[in-house]
Amino acid sequence: MGWEMLSSQGIELVNTITLCVSELMANTIEYAFPSATSLCVTLTITFSQDSSSISVEIEDDGASFTNFEMAVEAVRSAHDVPTLDDRGRGLYLVGNMCSDLFYVAKNEEDIPLNKTVLVYESVA
Numbered sequence: 001m002g003w004e005m006l007s008s009q010g011i012e013l014v015n016t017i018t019l020c021v022s023e024l025m026a027n028t029i030e031y032a033f034p035s036a037t038s039l040c041v042t043l044t045i046t047f048s049q050d051s052s053s054i055s056v057e058i059e060d061d062g063a064s065f066t067n068f069e070m071a072v073e074a075v076r077s078a079h080d081v082p083t084l085d086d087r088g089r090g091l092y093l094v095g096n097m098c099s100d101l102f103y104v105a106k107n108e109e110d111i112p113l114n115k116t117v118l119v120y121e122s123v124a
Helices: 002-007 009-031 069-076 088-096
Strands: 041-047 053-060 101-106 114-121
Touching: 009 041, 009 053, 009 088, 009 114, 069 088, 069 101
Parallel strands: none
Antiparallel strands: 041 053, 053 114, 101 114
């Protein structure tokens, strides 16, 4: 059911969300679990009741990302991708392809998992 609802929003949005989720999942696996042999990552896609927004949550039980907001702000303010370091282009893409992007580290707000949230507004 969920995939049909997402597909009905248009292939461009589906491709955008797929790219962003792929990038964030790759970052989660690489940085939150650098030497792990097993990991727990949960992906949840939620549609607002009026279908005006889609929220994508990625939760993990790995190491927390420090200074996430500062990293996102830095890449959002970059005017030219080539000026970024060899790394960091993924957050540049994600930060500029969604309406909102935030991160809550586990135990920061009494939550047991790290949570990255992407929001896409006005998708109806």
